[in-house]
Amino acid sequence: MSQPFVPYTDSVEVIQSDEQKTFDEIASTMRDISHKIGDRQRHTTRSVHAKSHALLRAEVVVKARLPTELAQGLAAHAGTYGAILRFSTNPGDILSDHISSPRGLAMKIVGVPGEMLSNHTGQVTQDFVMVNGKVFDTKDAAGFLKNIQLLDKNANAPEIVKQVVSTASKIGENVLETVGLESAFLKGFGHPATNPLGETYYSQAPLRWGGYFGKVALVPVSSNLVELYKKGLPHDTEWNALRDEFSRFFKEESEAVWELRVQLCADLEKMPVEDAHTEWDETESPYVAVATVTAKAQEIYSDARRVFVDEKMTFNPWHALAAHRPLGNIMRARFQAYAMSTKFRHEREGREMIEPKSIDELPT
Numbered sequence: 001m002s003q004p005f006v007p008y009t010d011s012v013e014v015i016q017s018d019e020q021k022t023f024d025e026i027a028s029t030m031r032d033i034s035h036k037i038g039d040r041q042r043h044t045t046r047s048v049h050a051k052s053h054a055l056l057r058a059e060v061v062v063k064a065r066l067p068t069e070l071a072q073g074l075a076a077h078a079g080t081y082g083a084i085l086r087f088s089t090n091p092g093d094i095l096s097d098h099i100s101s102p103r104g105l106a107m108k109i110v111g112v113p114g115e116m117l118s119n120h121t122g123q124v125t126q127d128f129v130m131v132n133g134k135v136f137d138t139k140d141a142a143g144f145l146k147n148i149q150l151l152d153k154n155a156n157a158p159e160i161v162k163q164v165v166s167t168a169s170k171i172g173e174n175v176l177e178t179v180g181l182e183s184a185f186l187k188g189f190g191h192p193a194t195n196p197l198g199e200t201y202y203s204q205a206p207l208r209w210g211g212y213f214g215k216v217a218l219v220p221v222s223s224n225l226v227e228l229y230k231k232g233l234p235h236d237t238e239w240n241a242l243r244d245e246f247s248r249f250f251k252e253e254s255e256a257v258w259e260l261r262v263q264l265c266a267d268l269e270k271m272p273v274e275d276a277h278t279e280w281d282e283t284e285s286p287y288v289a290v291a292t293v294t295a296k297a298q299e300i301y302s303d304a305r306r307v308f309v310d311e312k313m314t315f316n317p318w319h320a321l322a323a324h325r326p327l328g329n330i331m332r333a334r335f336q337a338y339a340m341s342t343k344f345r346h347e348r349e350g351r352e353m354i355e356p357k358s359i360d361e362l363p364t
């Protein structure tokens with residue numbers, strides 16, 4: 001890697017004077033959404049990304065002889081770790097998969113050594129929380145608050161209303177894409193009904209990468225994943241079309257391989273930390289692989305695994321090494337919101353919270 005990258009200092013973050021009030025309102029609104037949906041469903045789930053579609057056991061192999069800029073934190077040394085991958089969709093309630101929405105991927109790497117953030121002391125996990133879009137819907141938490149207040153207002157809307165919104169959003173997005181444009185706002189409400197296994201997943205907001213900082217992505221590289229890019233789903237009108245597709249794939253295929261890639265900041269003005277809606281130019285700084293992630297053929301959604309991952313575990317970008325501390329206004333908002341959501345749903349359902357110490361704790 002020849003280009004210079006911006007070294008991390010505390011000054012890359014700029015704290016807004018009134019942001020704590022916004023964070024409080026976000027946490028309160030997300031709690032309200034969880035309460036409304038939990039009361040309707042008689043079961044409290046995550047405030048967002050409630051419906052999972054695949055719960056995978058994977059192996060993460062950190063590459064050897066990485067450039068100094070990339071050989072940081074998790075990637076400081078070559079090594080092999082277990083990981084749990086949770087594929088999901090965006091809404092905070094359990095909807096039929098014919099209501100297509102943005103896809104999420106949360107990855108928990110287990111058995112990681114090193115200094116953890118103070119809220120994660122004593123743990124051995126590193127989480128990366130990603131979605132299939134390069135930028136966040138809004139530049140900061142104030143914009144995000146407006147969006148979720150709208151969701152809160154319509155949390156108990158009939159499913160047919162959510163289908164209409166999703167369809168209208170997908171139509172609008174398709175029109176924009178025909179002229180080479182995209183709308184993160186529209187994609188927040190509806191997403192083309194493509195196969196999630198062909199998607200690339202992005203952190204959208206930055207995090208420390210040791211002495212530097214950047215964004216991360218999980219990119220499909222095995223041919224059986226790459227060929228699914230922008231491919232539709234069979235039986236996409238079925239309630240569990242996404243889970244069924246993951247199940248079919250991991251019964252028929254021997255393995256799937258992704259790369260964990262990092263895009264380091266090369267220019268703080270062009271690649272801002274505090275604006276999560278600005279795309280970082282990949283010609284200025286490309287995403288570069290630091291590890292491979294491989295999932296073998298397996299049962300992707302057993303009852304025991306669902307209870308362990310969906311009911312007892314939590315994924316949080318602040319479950320991290322100190323070398324990978326989340327950065328920026330959106331990430332700071334997530335610290336409070338994720339903690340609230342986890343506490344609320346576990347207490348309401350009477351579930352113990354589990355943070356695994358070994359990948360072998362994951363049920364088959």
